[in-house]
Amino acid sequence: MIISQMSGVPIYQQIADNFRTDILEGKIAEGTYLPSIRSLARDLKISVITTMKAYEILEQEGLITAVQGKGYAVNAQDGNMLREQHMRKVEEGLLQAIASARIAGLSQSELIETLKLLMTLQEE
Numbered sequence: 821m822i823i824s825q826m827s828g829v830p831i832y833q834q835i836a837d838n839f840r841t842d843i844l845e846g847k848i849a850e851g852t853y854l855p856s857i858r859s860l861a862r863d864l865k866i867s868v869i870t871t872m873k874a875y876e877i878l879e880q881e882g883l884i885t886a887v888q889g890k891g892y893a894v895n896a897q898d899g900n901m902l903r904e905q906h907m908r909k910v911e912e913g914l915l916q917a918i919a920s921a922r923i924a925g926l927s928q929s930e931l932i933e934t935l936k937l938l939m940t941l942q943e944e
Contacts, residue, residue, distance in 0.1 A: 823864055831866055835874035843883050843894055844905050854884060854892045881905075 821838045823831055842848045854875070855863070861871040875892050878884045882901065884892045921931045 821864070832870045832873040832877070835871065836877040839878055840883060843897070844902055848894050850894055850896045852894045853890060856891050
């Protein structure tokens with residue numbers, strides 16, 4: 821896991837984002853335990869409180885569950901929930917693209933054509 825002190829994104833959010841992506845992409849399977857809060861904090865050289873906050877975010881999103889005496893385990897992922905999570909990421913990316921396109925002076929049709937071109941290139 822790569823964490824950047826300079827990114828402007830809070831460290832706890834970077835941790836949560838990394839785990840969320842890995843869980844939603846199936847890189848961390850259902851039932852797998854995440855590293856303990858203390859060991860992750862030690863490995864990343866950050867506060868235990870920061871790590872705990874990241875895990876709390878993932879628990880609130882329903883991605884993990886605290887298991888008494890064992891830590892945090894990855895929950896089974898519902899197909900609809902996975903789609904919704906991915907849709908949220910797509911929307912965030914598109915909002916950033918729209919903002920950049922406006923700054924660059926692109927029209928709506930130019931932005932749509934760029935998206936179509938990129939999607940075509942990804943299919944090849």
